[in-house]
Amino acid sequence: MKTFLLGFCALVAATPLPAVECDRAVLLKAADAYVASQTAGSIEPLQSVLAGNWTYTENNKVISHTKGVIHKPLKLDHRRTNTDLVACATYTELISASGPYTIATQIRHDAAGKVNSIDTIAATTNSWLFNATKTLEYVKQEKWDVIPEGMRDKREVIQAAGDAYMSMWDDAHAHERVPWGTPCTRLEGSAYTGKGRPDDSCQPGIPSNHSQAPNTHRRYVIDVEMGSVSIFCVWEHMMMAADSHEFRLENGKLRYVHTMTECGGKPCKL
Numbered sequence: 001m002k003t004f005l006l007g008f009c010a011l012v013a014a015t016p017l018p019a020v021e022c023d024r025a026v027l028l029k030a031a032d033a034y035v036a037s038q039t040a041g042s043i044e045p046l047q048s049v050l051a052g053n054w055t056y057t058e059n060n061k062v063i064s065h066t067k068g069v070i071h072k073p074l075k076l077d078h079r080r081t082n083t084d085l086v087a088c089a090t091y092t093e094l095i096s097a098s099g100p101y102t103i104a105t106q107i108r109h110d111a112a113g114k115v116n117s118i119d120t121i122a123a124t125t126n127s128w129l130f131n132a133t134k135t136l137e138y139v140k141q142e143k144w145d146v147i148p149e150g151m152r153d154k155r156e157v158i159q160a161a162g163d164a165y166m167s168m169w170d171d172a173h174a175h176e177r178v179p180w181g182t183p184c185t186r187l188e189g190s191a192y193t194g195k196g197r198p199d200d201s202c203q204p205g206i207p208s209n210h211s212q213a214p215n216t217h218r219r220y221v222i223d224v225e226m227g228s229v230s231i232f233c234v235w236e237h238m239m240m241a242a243d244s245h246e247f248r249l250e251n252g253k254l255r256y257v258h259t260m261t262e263c264g265g266k267p268c269k270l
């Protein structure tokens, strides 16, 4: 019996069950409701898709949604939603120039399709390199189209690229694992490395000190069709900030990096 169980466990470990795909329409409906809520400054539009015990996390703290940015009506100038059909989650990037806010939100669904977690990084005045108007200008220049079938990178490859990047602060070899692409542009808060040139690179200015505190408590939303991974974490080496990094790969190579980093309401300082 014991042997059988061991053998069974080994088999399960070696061959993951085929993932049942989440329903994209359900995910998008909730993301749309979330955007409607942020626009209205009320969770009313979300009510019908929320699980009874859903949690609201803002800047890495679980709080009452009534105290969150979601209760501030915002005029949104930009919205992009990516879907993760394996984790049953979405990632939404929002910019409100007048807010001013840049907002990154991961929404997770339970097995019944209901939303059980809204996890937001909300950057505003005092956040790292913050200027929502400028961020908006740069975001509008970028092209995040769906990657054609047959040219898509595997989920694991996309995640590994993002993880390697996030580990450059505490791992001297991590940069060797990042599939650097050309051109590649970084949009960190409102600071843009892109010059619109074919040789734009994301490598200038990457961490040279690999003995810093790590980026921990990582949460992922991976969209294979978009070639993207959203990673939320605790940015321990800068004031334990709440951080959102998003990466897009094209043809296996890093093409875009977006960041939003909020320092507990205080001015971010290295």
Ligand SMILES: *[C@@H]1O[C@H](CO)[C@@H](O)[C@H](O)[C@H]1NC(C)=O
Binding pocket: 051, 053
């Ligand atoms: C929320 O409720 C569902 C269904 O009752 C349950 O399965 C789940 O464990 C609960 N989650 C939390 C975080 O309490």
Ligand SMILES: *[C@@H]1O[C@H](CO)[C@@H](O)[C@H](O)[C@H]1NC(C)=O
Binding pocket: 131, 132, 133, 134
């Ligand atoms: C933000 O960026 C815009 C557009 O580049 C600029 O006009 C504005 O002065 C900036 N605001 C601040 C507070 O630096």
Ligand SMILES: *[C@@H]1O[C@H](CO)[C@@H](O)[C@H](O)[C@H]1NC(C)=O
Binding pocket: 209, 210, 211, 212, 213
């Ligand atoms: C690297 O970072 C660590 C942790 O912040 C710091 O103690 C050390 O002085 C830094 N090293 C250099 C060369 O800046």
